[in-house]
Amino acid sequence: MTKEPYGGGYGYGAQEPPRTPYQQPQSQPQAWPGQGYDDPYADQQHTQQWQGQTWETQMQPPVAAAEETSYLPPQGVAPVAPVRVPEPAPVAAAEPEPEYGPATLAGNARITDAQRARAEGRSPVIEPGMQPAVLTAVLGLLLAGGAALGTYALLVPLVVLQGVTAAGWFRLNGMWPARQGIALGFLGALVADAAMLLSDRSPGVILGTLGVWVLLSLVLQLRSHADPDERMYGLMATVVAAALAIAAGGYLAADSDAVVVGAVAVAAATVVRALPVATAASVVIALAAGAGAGYAVGGMTSDGALLGAGAAVCALIGHRAASYDYPSRFVHFTAGVALPLAAAGPVVYTLGRMFG
Numbered sequence: 001m002t003k004e005p006y007g008g009g010y011g012y013g014a015q016e017p018p019r020t021p022y023q024q025p026q027s028q029p030q031a032w033p034g035q036g037y038d039d040p041y042a043d044q045q046h047t048q049q050w051q052g053q054t055w056e057t058q059m060q061p062p063v064a065a066a067e068e069t070s071y072l073p074p075q076g077v078a079p080v081a082p083v084r085v086p087e088p089a090p091v092a093a094a095e096p097e098p099e100y101g102p103a104t105l106a107g108n109a110r111i112t113d114a115q116r117a118r119a120e121g122r123s124p125v126i127e128p129g130m131q132p133a134v135l136t137a138v139l140g141l142l143l144a145g146g147a148a149l150g151t152y153a154l155l156v157p158l159v160v161l162q163g164v165t166a167a168g169w170f171r172l173n174g175m176w177p178a179r180q181g182i183a184l185g186f187l188g189a190l191v192a193d194a195a196m197l198l199s200d201r202s203p204g205v206i207l208g209t210l211g212v213w214v215l216l217s218l219v220l221q222l223r224s225h226a227d228p229d230e231r232m233y234g235l236m237a238t239v240v241a242a243a244l245a246i247a248a249g250g251y252l253a254a255d256s257d258a259v260v261v262g263a264v265a266v267a268a269a270t271v272v273r274a275l276p277v278a279t280a281a282s283v284v285i286a287l288a289a290g291a292g293a294g295y296a297v298g299g300m301t302s303d304g305a306l307l308g309a310g311a312a313v314c315a316l317i318g319h320r321a322a323s324y325d326y327p328s329r330f331v332h333f334t335a336g337v338a339l340p341l342a343a344a345g346p347v348v349y350t351l352g353r354m355f356g
Contacts, residue, residue: 124324125320125323125324126323127274127319127323128274128319128322128323128331128332128333128336128337129274129332129336130271130274130275131332131333132274132322132332132333132336132337133270133271133273133274133336134271135333135337136266136267136270136271136315136336136337136338136340136341137267137268137270137271138267139157139160139161139337139338139341140263140264140266140267140270140341141263141264141267142156142157143157143158143161143251143259143263143341144259144260144263144264144267144297146158147251147256147259147260147263148256148260151197151201151252154251154252154256154259155193155197155252158193158248158249158251158252159189159190159193161248161338161341161342162186162189162190162193162245162246162248162249162342163186163189163245164334164337164338165185165189165241165244165245165248165335165338165339165342166181166182166185166186166189166241166242166244166245167182167186167334168322168331168334168335168336168337168338168339169185169237169240169241169244169335169339170182170237170241171328171330171331171334171335172321172322172324172331172334172335173233173237178234178237180220181217181220181234181237181238181241182241184213184216184217184220184238184242185213185238185241185242185244185245186245188209188210188212188213188216188242188245188246189242189245189246189248189249191209191213192205192206192209192210192246192249193249193252195208195209196249196252196253197252201252201253202253203250203253203349206246206247206249206250206253209246210242210243210246210247213239213242213243213246214239214242217235217238217239217242218235220238221234221235221238244339244342244343245342247342247343247345247346248338248341248342248345249345250345250346250347250348250349250350251263251345251348251349253349254345254348254349254352254353255352255353257298257352258307258348258349258351258352258353258355259348259352260297261293261294261297261298261304261307261308261311261348261352262294262307262308262310262311262344262347262348262351262352263311263341263348264293264294264297264308265290265291265293265294265297265307265308265309265311265312265315266290266311266312266314266315266340266341266344267293268286268289268290268292268293268308268312269286269287269289269290269293269311269312269315269316269340270286270315270319270340271289272285272286272289273286273315273316273319283316286312286315286316287309287312287313287316289312290308290309290311290312290313290315291305291306291308291309291312292305292308293308294306294307294308294309294311294312295308303355304355306351306355307348307351307352307355310344310347310348310351311344311347311348311351313347314340314343314344314347315340315341315343315344316340317343318338318339318340318341318342318343318344319336319339319340321335321339321343322335322336322339322340323336
């Protein structure tokens with residue numbers, strides 16, 4: 001009996017144990033040419049290559065180019081059309097968008113007419129609209145009613161007109177806050193009104209007060225420490241604001257009948273001018289409305305029509321002045337309301353004396 005080597009294996013000279021009937025002979029790997037013994041790791045070093053088609057090669061689709069695989073619908077399934085989601089209806093804006101002017105070769109095409117005018121060094125023109133015109137008409141009717149009642153009844157709406165005129169002119173020129181200038185102009189108007197009441201409504205008091213207030217405005221600006229250009233702008237704004245506020249006192253110096261005719265004519269012309277009509281047609285219709293209102297209120301006479309037409313011309317000038325430079329809601333509801341009436345004050349007094 002042969003002795004077994006260590007480890008329980010069989011040596012090179014050992015005999016193979018007898019096989020049972022159910023035991024199959026083990027297949028030995030074939031040696032490579034020139035190899036004298038069987039390599040137990042030969043099956044790990046050399047893998048077997050399959051030449052035929054297998055399950056993986058039959059079931060998997062061939063690889064396509066990158067541009068062909070950018071979008072591949074599912075195999076065997078009809079492509080589903082994309083669902084179109086309806087766009088929401090646009091919501092109406094609370095306020096209308098600003099109207100943009102025509103595009104230009106230079107600059108931004110999305111720019112308003114007012115912005116383009118400022119960029120080109122011109123004064124933009126934006127009219128106040130219907131609401132300030134209605135307020136002008138209301139204030140004009142208050143002046144007419146106050147004049148019909150008496151001097152002191154006229155004084156209340158006149159003081160309101162003078163204060164709004166001084167504040168609106170400063171903001172119209174882009175100066176805000178300018179409390180000293182507004183207070184100085186309004187104070188000049190109050191002094192002129194008081195002097196007229198004391199002098200039995202003498203119109204010469206208006207010129208005297210205006211001269212004194214020009215000197216006061218000059219002294220006020222000389223004491224300012226601002227730049228020279230800014231001081232000049234402030235001086236001009238103060239002088240003009242005081243002049244307009246004081247000149248509105250012409251209603252107090254004029255005859256009561258002339259005040260009624262002129263104030264009603266200004267109210268009619270301002271409202272008609274604010275209608276959505278072309279500018280040229282609107283001006284003509286407004287002048288006709290002022291003349292017609294003067295004719296109707298003035299006792300159906302030509303003098304009343306002429307007085308109404310003159311007041312309407314001044315109202316249109318004031319309306320145009322309130323549309324220039326720095327228009328805003330505050331400007332429209334101050335200068336846009338007061339300037340048509342304030343500009344007509346001296347003309348109402350002058351034409352009232354001529355036709356009275």
